[in-house]
Amino acid sequence: MMTEEMLAIAKENLQTHKVVDQEEEELKSLINPLHIWINRASAGICYHLIPLLLNGEIFGMETEISLHLLDRKGCEELLEATVMETQDLASPVLRGITMYTELDDQTFLDAEVIILLDDVLQEAIPSFEECIQQVINQCEMYGPLIEKNARSNVRVVVMGKTFVNLKTWMLITHAPSINPQNIVTVSLLLENEAKAMLARKMGMHPSGIKNLIVWGNISGNSFIDLSKTQLYRYDSAIWGPPDFFRELMDVLFDREWIRAEFLTAMSLLSSWEIHCVGIAPAHAIFTVLKYWYLDSPPGELVSLGVLSEGQFGIPEGIVYSMPVTFQNGSWKVSTDLQISEKNQEYLQNLTYDLIREKQVALGEVEELYPERKVSPVPHLAEEDESLQAEEEGNSTKYFKYIILLGGN
The missing domain is CATH 3.90.110.10 (Lactate dehydrogenase/glycoside hydrolase, family 4, C-terminal)
Structure with missing residues (x-):
């Protein structure tokens, strides 16, 4: 198998293989993945939710998913562990996973699904009114970013136990171009x-x-x-x-x-x-x-x-x-x-x-x-x-x- 003729064939096969791989990568790059954003991603809910989102039951095995995990500063270690374990799933539908600890102009970019978990710091809030103020502050940040960066057909799911009805209404208010039917809370x-x-x-x-x-x-x-x-x-x-x-x-x-x-x-x-x-x-x-x-x-x-x-x-x-x-x-x-x-x-x-x-x-x-x-x-x-x-x-x-x- 080491004759000149076989080596030439092997070289040609290798070159063809590289061309095919390149074509597949180019074709793959033309297919936009489904972008899913999850905030407070260091919470246990997110840890159990990610495998469900990647099992193909909702979006199908032919739909690639790009996961974006968002949380506060100080949660880097937990986010990194979640990212690593998600990659270890070796899911065929996972295009990529990224983590963020700050809001910026790219937050919720191209989002088609946004899952907002309850992230009000209850232990630091002495009153209902201050709790509501935290909800207001969050929605005043999240709403305009959803309005600016998310897809027009984005579906927003609000989950939690602290003024979630109010939070959902405020997100609808601060993202006026999004269909109100696309922002709901889970009961x-x-x-x-x-x-x-x-x-x-x-x-x-x-x-x-x-x-x-x-x-x-x-x-x-x-x-x-x-x-x-x-x-x-x-x-x-x-x-x-x-x-x-x-x-x-x-x-x-x-x-x-x-x-x-x-x-x-x-x-x-x-x-x-x-x-x-x-x-x-x-x-x-x-x-x-x-x-x-x-x-x-x-x-x-x-x-x-x-x-x-x-x-x-x-x-x-x-x-x-x-x-x-x-x-x-x-x-x-x-x-x-x-x-x-x-x-x-x-x-x-x-x-x-x-x-x-x-x-x-x-x-x-x-x-x-x-x-x-x-x-x-x-x-x-x-x-x-x-x-x-x-x-x-x-x-x-x-x-x-x-x-x-x-x-x-």
């Missing part, structure tokens, strides 16, 4: 946690629980709406085809458990940031993106924080968690739901906090909750009293969940 985490608890009670798999709705303020007063919840594959005396379901309230007779244990457990979910390693929040973000790109299951409602246009009599101009369906790359509020007059009153009462937060952000009022220690929902003030102590002990945590049982 699916609360929905999934409620489903998991109900599944343990009912002795079934959480995936069989459908149409549980989270209404209102994701990081404040919310309705966990069980009135339209359906159970599929529920082990009972009545069986049917795969699309057969039972109404939850027709088989869950323990109303005291709902009003006491279920309510208390949902109220204590404010501790998830301390104990949660990020798997559940990451999966919630992944699911929202998956539905957004590939549609939600037919007939299934998904809770999502979106800008109100007056649906269900909710005031326009606030971000409010509502039931939606995803189809053809967009979402639509399920306005065909029948809401009783009593429940409509509850939904209206939940707007108090959101309107008040907006007024503080705009400088129209100075205090968020002047002389108020209980929920604005008068019908449920008794349930609020058990949570007052926690609110008074930490003014930056305002998490109370209200159970809506339809006419019960």
